[in-house]
Amino acid sequence: MLYVLKRLWKYGLGTLPRRQLNEMQTASAPYMPDYSRLPQNSQRGYEEELEMIQERLTERIKKIFGRSLHIRHLDSGSSNACEWEVTALLNPVYDVQRFGIDFVASPRHADMLLVTGGVTRNLEEAVRKTYAATPAPKLVVAVGDDACGTGFAGRTYAHYGGVDQIIPVHVYVPGDPPTPVSILQGILKALEQTH
């Protein structure tokens, strides 16, 4: 299900108010989303969704980054569901390396930060350092409800409740967790946004 919010972070142009982000929660009950409802596009299958975006994705990557997009994944305190979905992108089924996407070991090699989790107190320094170490131009994609600021854990004594509390975010991919195809659509959105 394509459900990606685009957000512009330009110096001086403020941010989307929290209320608007909160309204995006797909669940009717704030604490207990009902995943047992069958998703609308369940019949379509991942292959068609993947086909729809793979050409555009490959074309954008070649055009903007000259063949490859290097992504550094950063877990800032997720429940590991989003993190496993990001891992799934590298499996033979999605195989993002054929689009020119690669996951790198250091932020210094990265074009994009894929951040999961809503930044815990114990990881704030790591998030700031990782962002600072990523060379410009860089894109940040927040993956998952916690990272987008619409997650369950929210703000606590140990949790900031959203990645944009600490570093600027270009694209939000909500979901609990978002499926691998949704994450890819978010990555494509970030690329389309740069031109």
Place this chain on the structure above:
Amino acid sequence: MKIEVIRADRRQLAETYESALGSGSRLLTMVASDEKDIGIDRFVLRYFFATGNGQVTELKTVVPETDPSFSSLAGKLPAASWYEREAQDLFGVQPVGHPDPRRLVLHDDFPDGVYPLRRDYPLEQMQPRQSNGGFSFPPVKGEGVFEIPVGPIHAGVIEPGHFRFQVMGDTVFHLEARLFYTHRGLEKRAEGIDLLQGSGVSEQLCGVCSASHALSYAQAVEQIAGTDVPVRALYLRSLLAELERFYNHVGDIGNLCAGIGFSHGSNHGARLKEALMQMHYRILGHRYLRGMIIPGGVRRDLTGGQLSEILRVTQDVKVQIQQLVKEITANQIALDRYRGTGVLRQDIAQQFAAVGPAARASRIGNDARREFPHAAYRQLDFEIPMLEEGDVLARFLIRALEAGQSAELVRQIIGTIPEGEVLTPPGELPAYRYALGITESPRGENVHFVMTGPNNTIYRYRVRSASYANWPVVAFCAPGNIVPDFPLINKSFELCYACCDR
């Protein structure tokens, strides 16, 4: 579950433990709670022990506000170590005589004297950072001795945690792990939430143990309510728990190949795990099985056609994963890397009350499906494989055997599931009562402590996942191995950081 309560004086915990419990018991969990609101002065510590045959004994002590200290059990019972450190960080109760009183959950920049899980501390208040000496690792001295810090942010796509290796050349002679980087404060977030919405909290603890956490929580709530769950719902719950075990073990087999750079194994394992997760999404609505298990039963029923589809996919994957395991165990390089690596000694596993496949690979045979039968497990026929070498190969084989068992259980459940309702909502729950919900996640036994508050809300929620119980033993498996074997040892436990840190 009937819990026998033994009251102890806070200064004589160790003696009471020795006389009443002793070495025949296994520590399940320890829960600290601030019960000022109920008129108790003020902190209650409850140590829960499994004493055999599904019995649970509680060792209860009260710690007053004016002198918040108690004599530590950790000296006699290493398994209690982390629980007491956590209570110290979050409640300010001091374990006197604890062999390792460093900060655990709150890192050293959290101000002294501030305790976030006390009732009067506001949930959302973020404290400023104090500058501090930092966490102290044991110092390293000697010619040719190095210290290698790894993490918390790792090179691959993995959760955060810090490991400090002390090595000579390539051989590790000491390892220490520092965790709780993904501590989000979910237990405090849970306080005040409606009890029937609490499954939402339990599923947020961890992605890959979602179903077993939701099940533990639901079981605790149902015990307090005293309601029965419809039989069909019990079978569906077992089905979900086994589907979770199956996809986790299939994925772990692939991950263990990734740990040695065996891409044939890791790719096929990942492909099969993806097949299962897509089946979950198509039929159950969520790749990680969230949203189905709630107090009272399951959210919705499954039709015969959906059950046959689940059966078809799981049996298909079972055949392929068994073929893959044959290929891996026929590979000499894989066997060479796995055999003898990262041995978990049985006495260490015993003293730290390790659980799950990692413990069963060292001949510590607890499995919550047998010890605390829940859902439909009393009616199902299954084996609990056990091995004794305790190395990576043993943990790998245990997972392969359990994956086969899980697929077999899925077939049994779908073959024998009765018709009927699937949900009986629990209704109004009495205030200030507590219960334990115990289930077997893919990593081992989860123990959830739920205490109700007024108006059907949660008063205290304490989760001890299998990962929390097992993380302390991982550090004992590394010494004597080479540094490149550590990722393999870590993957052979495949513990969640999120489940542990909450």
